[in-house]
Amino acid sequence: MAYWLMKSEPDCYSIDDLRAKAGPDVWEGCRNYTVRNFFRDSMSVGDLAFFYHSVAAPTGIVGVMKVVSEAYPDPTQFDPKSEYYDPKAPADGSRWITRDVEFVEKFSRCITLSELRETPGLEDMFVLRKGQRLSVMPVTETEFGIVSDLARRPTS
DNA sequence: GCCAACGTTGGC
DNA sequence: GCCAACGTTGGC
Numbered sequence: 001m002a003y004w005l006m007k008s009e010p011d012c013y014s015i016d017d018l019r020a021k022a023g024p025d026v027w028e029g030c031r032n033y034t035v036r037n038f039f040r041d042s043m044s045v046g047d048l049a050f051f052y053h054s055v056a057a058p059t060g061i062v063g064v065m066k067v068v069s070e071a072y073p074d075p076t077q078f079d080p081k082s083e084y085y086d087p088k089a090p091a092d093g094s095r096w097i098t099r100d101v102e103f104v105e106k107f108s109r110c111i112t113l114s115e116l117r118e119t120p121g122l123e124d125m126f127v128l129r130k131g132q133r134l135s136v137m138p139v140t141e142t143e144f145g146i147v148s149d150l151a152r153r154p155t156s
Numbered sequence: 157g158c159c160a161a162c163g164t165t166g167g168c
Numbered sequence: 169g170c171c172a173a174c175g176t177t178g179g180c
Contacts, residue, residue, distance in 0.1 A: 007178090031176095032163075055178060113179080131161040133177050 002042065003144040004049035005061070005127055006101075007135040015051045015063045015106050024068050024100035028076045029084040031096060035136045040071045040097045042138070049101065050139065050147065052127065053110065060112035061147060069100035107151040121146045 006027065008014065018025055030036065047067040053059055073093025076084035089095045116122050126137040139147075 009178090034163090059179070133162060135177085 002044065002047045003139040003141060004038075004043070004047060004067075005052050005137050005139050006049045006065075007052045007054040009055040010053045011055070014053065015065075015103070018051065018065060018101065019103045019106060021103065024102050026075070027098050027101050028074050030074070030098060030135055031084065031086070032134065035134055036095070036097050038136050038138070039099055043067050043071070043099060045070065048104065048144065049136075050144075054135075058110055058112040058114075060110040060115065061107070061151075062110050063106040064104040064148075065101045066104050067099055068102045071097045071099055074098040109151070111147055111150055115150070116147070119146065119150060 010016075030039070045067055049065050049067065050061045051063045051065050052061050074084070074096040076082040077086040077089040077093070077096045079085055080087075084096075086096065113127075116125060117128055122128065122143055125143050126132060126134075126139070
């Protein structure tokens with residue numbers, strides 16, 4: 001079982017949107033080949049992922065979701081009305097792959113980027129790396145545990 | 157709004 | 169296959 005961190009701008013799609021779905025929802029719009037490969041090759045049904053709010057005030061981890069489908073072509077690549085439409089996408093859908101996710105929990109507070117930076121044990125976390133721009137990235141089991149514990153601890 | 161970082165595109 | 173230009177991400 002693997003762990004992930006997946007970013008979304010809450011103005012576009014927030015953890016509340018996912019919770020309101022009350023079931024599987026497609027994680028759409030990723031247009032990066034590394035992320036595509038994660039979806040296709042590295043994720044498994046049952047993996048857990050942090051939901052991260054980017055371009056938000058504050059930015060940070062706001063909850064947990066679960067990967068609930070196998071990899072399949074992101075339907076928005078074929079939709080001319082979608083902002084994610086890709087006119088060059090091959091018809092077999094091999095270019096942009098995604099999966100369905102399902103809401104698991106919303107933390108009682110946002111674990112902010114600066115708090116992640118200050119937390120011992122998270123020094124090597126992918127999301128803290130300078131210049132990292134992936135919207136989906138792996139998290140270690142240890143990191144997942146540390147952040148989950150943080151979320152359950154009262155604010156200091 | 158700025159800008160650093162870095163992924164992607166396209167000319168050659 | 170190189171690499172400059174361009175576009176995007178995302179924190180601040």
